[in-house]
Amino acid sequence: MIQHNPFSPAMIDAVRQTLENMVFMEIIEQRGTPSEIPAEELAWSSLLIKAPVQGELRLAVPTELLKKITGNVFGIDEEEVTTTQAYDILNELLNTIGGLFMTKLLSQEQEYKIGLPNLEAGELPPTDENTVVWHLINSDEEPLKMYAAGESLVALSKNSDQ
Amino acid sequence: MKRIIIADDSATARMFIKRCLQIIGFGDADIIEAEDGKQALEAAKEEATDLLLTDLNMPVMDGETLVKWVKASPKLCEMPVIVITSAGNPAKEAQLLELGAHRVINKPVSPPVMMDALADFLD
Numbered sequence: 001m002i003q004h005n006p007f008s009p010a011m012i013d014a015v016r017q018t019l020e021n022m023v024f025m026e027i028i029e030q031r032g033t034p035s036e037i038p039a040e041e042l043a044w045s046s047l048l049i050k051a052p053v054q055g056e057l058r059l060a061v062p063t064e065l066l067k068k069i070t071g072n073v074f075g076i077d078e079e080e081v082t083t084t085q086a087y088d089i090l091n092e093l094l095n096t097i098g099g100l101f102m103t104k105l106l107s108q109e110q111e112y113k114i115g116l117p118n119l120e121a122g123e124l125p126p127t128d129e130n131t132v133v134w135h136l137i138n139s140d141e142e143p144l145k146m147y148a149a150g151e152s153l154v155a156l157s158k159n160s161d162q
Numbered sequence: 163m164k165r166i167i168i169a170d171d172s173a174t175a176r177m178f179i180k181r182c183l184q185i186i187g188f189g190d191a192d193i194i195e196a197e198d199g200k201q202a203l204e205a206a207k208e209e210a211t212d213l214l215l216t217d218l219n220m221p222v223m224d225g226e227t228l229v230k231w232v233k234a235s236p237k238l239c240e241m242p243v244i245v246i247t248s249a250g251n252p253a254k255e256a257q258l259l260e261l262g263a264h265r266v267i268n269k270p271v272s273p274p275v276m277m278d279a280l281a282d283f284l285d
Contacts, residue, residue, distance in 0.1 A: 021270035073177070089174050091174075095172070099249045099269060102251070106251065109253055111251065114249050116171075
């Protein structure tokens with residue numbers, strides 16, 4: 001039995017802390033019908049959770065928002081943002097969120113292992129009963145989405161968030 | 163001038179760390195960027211270095227292996243190593259400190275945290 005803290009608050013805190021510290025962006029959970037990100041405007045990255053549970057985290061943002069974030073971080077115009085810079089930001093954001101999430105989720109004594117962030121292409125995988133989605137927005141109401149997927153990872157949400 | 167090596171496979175992370183160093187007064191330091199532990203180790207062997215800041219999860223050679231190599235080297239073992247990681251927890255931190263890392267700090271790194279971590283090494 002893995003000792004852990006509530007699942008959703010751990011994720012929300014991790015995303016909030018990461019975005020505020022790294023890109024000075026405040027986010028809140030979106031209420032009501034969630035905004036969708038059209039496939040042609042989607043940028044997303046994935047990160048494997050390897051131990052003590054197995055699963056995958058995904059961070060999805062509109063490409064325009066990613067450009068804006070990247071421009072702010074590097075101090076350049078959005079038009080000057082390269083694909084490499086933008087994708088590196090996305091991966092590093094997810095990497096930091098993933099580590100913070102696991103730290104906040106698990107008890108202090110519990111070791112964990114995560115993989116390296118991986119930029120993905122195409123549509124996001126379909127969600128199922130073993131997927132948790134957080135629909136988030138920034139102060140300009142631009143959407144960001146976090147996903148946690150995988151039976152043993154998501155099982156931790158089912159005995160803590162209900 | 164201080165010589166500081168930053169090892170992280172993410173250019174973004176290296177940039178954030180550099181920015182923190184500039185904010186806390188190390189803007190004139192000679193900062194060497196390495197994309198993995200192997201590059202960092204080679205850079206450290208080239209010239210005396212005042213501090214190594216390293217990520218944990220990196221391709222080619224990870225931060226933990228880098229710490230082991232640094233501490234096993236008579237030439238490098240006195241160099242302070244600070245691990246900056248998104249995969250840290252108290253158990254991992256204890257393990258890294260036992261290996262010889264001087265401090266372990268968690269991402270996202272901020273100037274006050276960096277200042278606190280560096281205070282002992284870079285007066």
